[in-house]
Amino acid sequence: MIETKGLRKSYPSKKRGQPPVDAVRGIDLDVAPGEIFGFLGPNGAGKTTTLRMLATLIRPDGGEARIAGADLFADPAEVRRRIGYVAQGGGTTDAVTAREELVMQARLHGTGKAEAVRRADEALKAFELTEFADRPCRTYSGGQRRRVDIALGVIHSPKVLFLDEPTVGLDPASRGHVWTEIRRLRGEGMTVVVTTHYLDEADALCDRVSIVDHGGIVAEGTPETLKREISGDVVLIGLGAGEAERAAKALREQPGLPELHRLEQRGEDGLRLYLDDGAAAVPHLLRALDGAGVTTGTVQLQRPSLDDVFLARTGRSIEQS
Numbered sequence: 001m002i003e004t005k006g007l008r009k010s011y012p013s014k015k016r017g018q019p020p021v022d023a024v025r026g027i028d029l030d031v032a033p034g035e036i037f038g039f040l041g042p043n044g045a046g047k048t049t050t051l052r053m054l055a056t057l058i059r060p061d062g063g064e065a066r067i068a069g070a071d072l073f074a075d076p077a078e079v080r081r082r083i084g085y086v087a088q089g090g091g092t093t094d095a096v097t098a099r100e101e102l103v104m105q106a107r108l109h110g111t112g113k114a115e116a117v118r119r120a121d122e123a124l125k126a127f128e129l130t131e132f133a134d135r136p137c138r139t140y141s142g143g144q145r146r147r148v149d150i151a152l153g154v155i156h157s158p159k160v161l162f163l164d165e166p167t168v169g170l171d172p173a174s175r176g177h178v179w180t181e182i183r184r185l186r187g188e189g190m191t192v193v194v195t196t197h198y199l200d201e202a203d204a205l206c207d208r209v210s211i212v213d214h215g216g217i218v219a220e221g222t223p224e225t226l227k228r229e230i231s232g233d234v235v236l237i238g239l240g241a242g243e244a245e246r247a248a249k250a251l252r253e254q255p256g257l258p259e260l261h262r263l264e265q266r267g268e269d270g271l272r273l274y275l276d277d278g279a280a281a282v283p284h285l286l287r288a289l290d291g292a293g294v295t296t297g298t299v300q301l302q303r304p305s306l307d308d309v310f311l312a313r314t315g316r317s318i319e320q321s
C-alpha cells in the first residue's frame, strides 16, 4: 500500500553558515494493506517530516514513493485523494461544532450537501460523538476533540490514514479510546500510519514498527520480533545517589557472576543489566554490590521493551532522549 525507496529531505539550517539539516536520510518502506504501521523514535528523529512527505505536504528532495497505487512525485494530487492526514495539533475550530466541521470537511472533498450531512451523521455515530455533536468544539475534552480530528481525516473514506502523534497529551482512558478507533478503522480495511514517541503505544497498537533515529531506520519489524532480538531479561537496579559508576565497576570486576550480555548506567543512580535468567541472577548481583559497599534501592525484573531495542541499536534510550 506504501512503498518507498531512498526517500530523503534536508532543511536549510536555521543558523547562518551551518550545513543543512538532513531530517530524513533515505527511507525504504513497504507497508502492507490493512496494517497499523508505526514510526517510533525520539524527538527530532524525522518522524513528522517522513509523514508529511508521504502525505504530499512536503516535497521530498529525492527517492521514490508509491502510495495507494499513485506515484508521489508524478501524481501528488491523486495521492491526496486517496489518503487522510491528521496533524499533531488537529484541525478543529473552538467555536464550530463537530457536526459542522464534518459537513464542511465532506463538502471540501466535493461531496454534495445532502450526502455530506449523511456522512457527517454516520461519522458522529461511528466515533461515538453524537451526544455532543452540536456543542462547539471548545467544550470537548482532549480525547473527544482528538476523535473529531480523526473522524475529519477519514470523512472521504481514504485508503490510507496518516496520524501524527495521535495520543500526545491525552490521559490513559482517552488514549485507549483513540486506539480503539484506530483498530476499528483497520478492521474496515484501512491502512493506518502513526508516528509516536510512546513505547507502549508502538507496542500495543502497531502491527509493525520502524524505529527511527537521526533521519534513518535503525530497526523494523513486529514489536514481538524486535523484542525477541534482545534475548533474556532486563534487571533494573536503583542505587544511592552518585553510585552508578562504582556499582558498574564492581559488577564488571566480580568473578563468578551469571554472564552479563550488557550493562548500562542509568544516570548516576541506576543500572540496567541484560542477562539470561534475571530472577536467578538478582541474589548474586545484590551480594556483589553489598560486598563492594554500594547501597542498593529498588530492583525490577522486566522483559525487554522496544526501548531496549533502540538502546541496543543506538546506545541511547528513547525515554531519556
Ligand SMILES: Nc1ncnc2c1ncn2[C@@H]1O[C@H](COP(=O)(O)OP(=O)(O)OP(=O)(O)O)[C@@H](O)[C@H]1O
Residues within 6 Å of the ligand: 011, 012, 013, 014, 021, 022, 023, 041, 042, 043, 044, 045, 046, 047, 048, 049, 050, 197
Ligand atoms: N522547517 C524546518 N527547518 C529546519 N529544520 C527542520 C524543519 N523541520 C524539521 N527540522 C529538523 O529536522 C529534524 C527532524 O524533525 P521532525 O519534526 O521530522 O522530527 P520528529 O521525529 O517528528 O520529532 P518531533 O516528535 O519532535 O516532531 C529535526 O532536527 C528538526 O529540527
